[in-house]
Amino acid sequence: MDKLMETTLSILAGSKITLEIFAATLAMSLPLGLLAALARLSKIGVISRLTELYIWIMRGSPLMLQLLFVYFALPLVGIKFDPLPSALLAFTLNYAAYFAEIFRAGIQSIERGQYEAAKTLGMTYIQTMRRIILPQMIHRVLPPVSNETINLVKDTSLIYILAMNDLLRVARTIVQRDFDMTAFFIAGVFYLAMTAVLTWMFKKLEAHYGKYDF
Amino acid sequence: MENTISNGELMLEVKNIHKKFADADVLHGISFTVRRGEVLVIIGPSGSGKSTMLRCLNRLEEIDKGSVQVRGEYLAKEVDGSTVYAEGDELRHILGSMGMVFQQFNLFPHMTVLENLLEAPMQVKKMKREEILPVAEELLRKVGLYDKKDSYPARLSGGQQQRVAIARALAMNPAIMLFDEPTSALDPELTGEVLKTMRELAAEHMTMVVVTHEMAFAREVANRVIFMADGNIVEQGTPEELFGAPKEERTKAFLNNML
Numbered sequence: 001m002d003k004l005m006e007t008t009l010s011i012l013a014g015s016k017i018t019l020e021i022f023a024a025t026l027a028m029s030l031p032l033g034l035l036a037a038l039a040r041l042s043k044i045g046v047i048s049r050l051t052e053l054y055i056w057i058m059r060g061s062p063l064m065l066q067l068l069f070v071y072f073a074l075p076l077v078g079i080k081f082d083p084l085p086s087a088l089l090a091f092t093l094n095y096a097a098y099f100a101e102i103f104r105a106g107i108q109s110i111e112r113g114q115y116e117a118a119k120t121l122g123m124t125y126i127q128t129m130r131r132i133i134l135p136q137m138i139h140r141v142l143p144p145v146s147n148e149t150i151n152l153v154k155d156t157s158l159i160y161i162l163a164m165n166d167l168l169r170v171a172r173t174i175v176q177r178d179f180d181m182t183a184f185f186i187a188g189v190f191y192l193a194m195t196a197v198l199t200w201m202f203k204k205l206e207a208h209y210g211k212y213d214f
Numbered sequence: 215m216e217n218t219i220s221n222g223e224l225m226l227e228v229k230n231i232h233k234k235f236a237d238a239d240v241l242h243g244i245s246f247t248v249r250r251g252e253v254l255v256i257i258g259p260s261g262s263g264k265s266t267m268l269r270c271l272n273r274l275e276e277i278d279k280g281s282v283q284v285r286g287e288y289l290a291k292e293v294d295g296s297t298v299y300a301e302g303d304e305l306r307h308i309l310g311s312m313g314m315v316f317q318q319f320n321l322f323p324h325m326t327v328l329e330n331l332l333e334a335p336m337q338v339k340k341m342k343r344e345e346i347l348p349v350a351e352e353l354l355r356k357v358g359l360y361d362k363k364d365s366y367p368a369r370l371s372g373g374q375q376q377r378v379a380i381a382r383a384l385a386m387n388p389a390i391m392l393f394d395e396p397t398s399a400l401d402p403e404l405t406g407e408v409l410k411t412m413r414e415l416a417a418e419h420m421t422m423v424v425v426t427h428e429m430a431f432a433r434e435v436a437n438r439v440i441f442m443a444d445g446n447i448v449e450q451g452t453p454e455e456l457f458g459a460p461k462e463e464r465t466k467a468f469l470n471n472m473l
């Protein structure tokens with residue numbers, strides 16, 4: 001029993017870094033993704049195409065490779081980060097690209113009539129985006145954003161490659177040390193608990209935004 | 215009435231406007247004027263360019279040639295063969311003098327009826343909520359929807375939504391109202407309430423340009439009717455002239471079809 005407690009506490013300690021990466025990535029990649037979506041939709045060709053290139057690179061190559069690149073390849077050109085900032089940089093750039101595509105599709109799904117109504121009422125581009133388009137867009141993109149967010153919880157396990165002691169790496173260390181699979185089960189329960197909380201939160205958000213049902 | 219209009223202020227002066235889309239030449243030199251308090255109704259077959267013409271008046275579409283003057287100010291004019299639009303404050307001022315009502319209502323679905331009315335006055339005119347609130351509530355009473363002020367648009371019938379859309383445009387206190395087939399998306403039994411609101415607006419001498427297929431409304435409310443076909447004005451006149459004694463064959467054929 002003591003053994004089980006000790007394993008759980010170790011894994012709990014490991015989940016701290018998992019949650020840190022998760023929360024920080026989300027906090028940075030959502031706004032960055034929105035900016036990238038707007039840049040992608042920009043009428044200025046260069047901006048739109050550069051953003052498209054960025055999104056393609058991020059979505060078209062493995063996150064694992066991006067992690068390795070930031071941590072091992074950037075130092076070769078004199079840019080060196082510790083493991084945590086490296087992980088945050090790679091995760092944020094990667095997830096922002098996915099969010100950008102979700103937001104772009106969401107913005108494009110808003111009827112042209114909404115822009116036209118706002119325009120004939122004299123609203124500027126920024127007012128139209130902030131007051132009319134984005135609030136409706138958020139409602140529509142909640143399900144795919146929810147998916148990506150849950151993916152992010154699981155993707156955090158990739159940071160083991162940078163020798164960071166996250167939830168899964170702690171569990172694996174214990175399993176390899178004790179030849180006992182319990183730690184994996186506990187790790188699984190931890191992941192499921194996190195995704196359950198997220199699922200519940202997104203349900204609440206959807207209900208909140210669904211109050212004017214359209 | 216006729217006389218006060220024919221001497222009234224020129225609200226709109228459209229000269230020889232042309233509009234091309236990539237694959238279509240839509241307007242071939244449209245000219246007309248609208249005076250204060252006048253209700254101009256535009257009729258014509260589908261695809262004749264009525265919506266495009268209306269949308270050129272408030273720059274939802276940009277003209278390729280010609281000029282548009284709103285209350286003496288140029289929205290667009292020709293300078294050395296190219297079209298130049300007003301800019302900055304002048305542009306905002308010109309566009310701000312026109313309100314528009316769309317076929318599809320285009321209410322903001324994430325805002326209540328009242329919020330739909332308050333939005334532009336507060337955001338664009340920077341009015342305080344307590345300044346615009348009584349105006350908005352009065353407008354909702356006028357269109358008979360005060361009791362729906364806290365509902366979301368999705369909960370309203372099409373006719374109610376369109377009346378809110380009219381009130382929303384009026385909340386910006388425009389001098390000219392543009393209507394693009396305001397009743398075409400409605401079930402027949404709901405067109406009446408919207409037309410009633412528009413009739414009341416006309417009775418208050420609002421200057422209106424209305425694209426519609428409602429011939430009875432045109433006959434009754436219009437001061438002048440324009441019949442468009444293939445991007446041209448084929449004929450225009452008073453409702454009596456146009457409906458009673460159309461001169462052009464195209465007009466006659468169109469009117470026969472509508473009856």
Ligand SMILES: Nc1ncnc2c1ncn2[C@@H]1O[C@H](COP(=O)(O)OP(=O)(O)OP(=O)(O)O)[C@@H](O)[C@H]1O
Pocket residue numbers: 235236237238240258259260261262263264265266267
């Ligand atoms: N954005 C656009 N791009 C290309 N062609 C367009 C565009 N908008 C309108 N058109 C074309 O211009 C022509 C006139 O269209 P418009 O909508 O002005 O006609 P309308 O008289 O309003 O017809 P309806 O009674 O069906 O509303 C049509 O042939 C239409 O296909």
Ligand SMILES: [Mg+2]
Pocket residue numbers: 264265266394395
């Ligand atoms: Mg039309």
